[in-house]
Amino acid sequence: MRKKLIAGAAMTAVAVLALTACSSGTEEAAGGLTIDVPDVPMHSELGDYEGEVNIIAWSGFVEPAWSDQFTEDTGCVVNRRVAGTSDEMVQLMRTGDYDLVSASGDASLRLIAGGDVAPLNLELIPNFGDDIVEGMKGQIYDTINGKSYGVPIGRGANILQYNSEVVTEEPTSWDVAWETDSPYAGEIIGYDAPIYIADAAVYLMAHEPDLGITNPYALDEDQLAAAVDLLKQQNGIVSEYWSDPSAQITSFAGGTTSLGTSWEVLRKLTEDEKFKSVLPEEGSTGWSDAWMLAAESANPNCAYAWMDYTSSPEVNGAIAMNFGMAPANAAFCELSDEAQEHCDYYNATDEEYFEKVWFWTTPLEQCIDGRTDVTCTNFQQWTDAWLTVKN
Template sequence: MKKKVLIPAFASAALLVLAGCSSDGQSGDGLFIDVPDIPMAEELGEPEGQLDIVAWSGFVEPAWADQFTEDTGCVVNRRVAGTSDEMVTLMRTGEYDLVSASGDASLRLIAAGDVAPINLDLIPNFGDDIVEGMKGQIYDTINGQSYGVPIGRGANILQYNSDVVTETPESWSVVWETDSPYAGQITAYDAPIYIADAAVYLMYHEPELGITNPYALDQTQLDAAIDLLKQQNTIVAEYWADPVAQITSFLGGTTVVGTSWEVLRKFTEDTEKFQGVLPVEGSTGWSDAWMISSQSDSVNCAYLWMDYTSAADVNGQIAMNFGMAPANAAFCETSEEAAAHCEQFNATDEEYFDNVWYWTTPIEQCIDGRTDVQCTNFQQWTQAWLTVKG
């Protein structure tokens, strides 16, 4: 094990205690909850020469990692993870310095003391060009303190095969209701966080449930979401967690409509045939950020990497390589190709992303501001999800 353990693990997300908060449990300074007191770097020293990163595929490539090594002397070692759960598990080994965490992992890492707060003053490229919609979010900004440096974001769209689904679907009803004309040809995401997708649908169609945030569900609301998911299970052809499997399912014709990432369309070759839309109900989505391990012994290299990848050109390379909206909006003005990419992924369209609920780890304290009930946590979501597919 390369990393030396400096700080012990702390309470799980289920034990977070809500501190003073605004009416919706958050503000421009993120979420207000009690978390472990982890020290933050105050200044940087000499690079340590090595940096171990857990990242999504496409986030750490030789095209920019080699230049970083040449500039800093920090050799980058990459470990690709396929799911947020895998990222959390790997970060808890103490062997990695950085992770490209999505919102369904970040609060778990913060609550357990696995990651340290970030001193943004040590990241010069984190400036005015970082899109506002990725700053101060509740999944990685706690008590006014940042724990993440934004990389990119995207919506979980409704993808469809236009040869079969000949009219653009305006609603998610085509994947939730049993009378869908595409029953038996539907694909759905295979993870507990997908419960939030059901909650988004219920927010719109069953307002009497009182859901105002799909990640803040009391037991009654969670039960309603699970009932909807069990209903959907009867018309689902395949669940997917591996993007390759989802692409294969669409290409093979097993599925013709369902939840997808915008990036997956570019791998289908026939992008005219496979279309995507953000339905009227809105959607869930994801926003990824670099987070630094509280056990890292390469803090200087880690900060240098976060600064390097926050620059417009490098952040843009990552965004184009993965297929997402970049965090640094200045990239959109660097070339016609960059501008086209930003338009495709709605990079600076905050009105679009106002309809997207970024993945956020469910915790017992209701992040919608309610104090008269207890909300369900990620462990409860995980247990409930196991009942969906039987």
């Protein structure tokens, strides 16, 4: 199980996030985002397999159950390096030793902006087709200037988990986790990472509309200050923070925590029916993972073959079930009753559900909400701000 972000420590390799906007402005539709990024060439055709592919992945994404078959089919030996955080993935990709990474949205723009990954020729990935859920195509965290840099793997929401023996009525709002008068003060768990600032911003979007926040990853200095103030307020009622999923499970199971932010898979892994979850009325943040190809990949043919192979319904579904997330390929849901049950649990094809989810996106100086009259805060500023929250 992964830790998506480093816990509370100052992050490295973030200076690249002070990006400058293109004169053409921002696009948030099917074309994703428009920003000034290095011009990395796209592969026009594929050649012979090189014999290996080197992959950085979250735990559970690359397993012998499917990688051995891939090697048998292609002759490409799969060399896996498991990473524990998005920060680690970015640093490893910059060594030039890897061909692919299973990046989350909080790492994607860093890699694109740094010229570390290449745009993808989707014609060379036949399984990237109509069965890939629409909500994972053309998103601003991995589609830049009309070019796709990521092949979707899976997604999930950061939901509100609670102990129903303590929280006897299903919460409808995040207020029980953020307000100082919460009856569960001292039993609340929060996420330990700079990107958690966006969770505060989601809450402020609903409860303090005068702040003008329309995208939780596009915060000017005043909006960032308001989010940090809310986080400091929450700090007074938080029992602990988590970045290690096993620690979060232990906290709930051990009775230290009654409610707080979670992933659906963590509730399932707790293996106790008293633990339930809900997507509150304000919505939530979330994560979406995608394969990204190194700009200087030594094995691009094997890498493209892997992206296509793992985008098939069977293999993509196996990854989703192994990790615990909604698969990117919706055709998997129709393969069996077990597959359908998995898809139902993780809301795989429920776009109405995911419309309420703001997927992790690296904060940039360019305001990705379309504003051009202000400068937004970047990831370095979020990192610096996060360090003040628990002091």
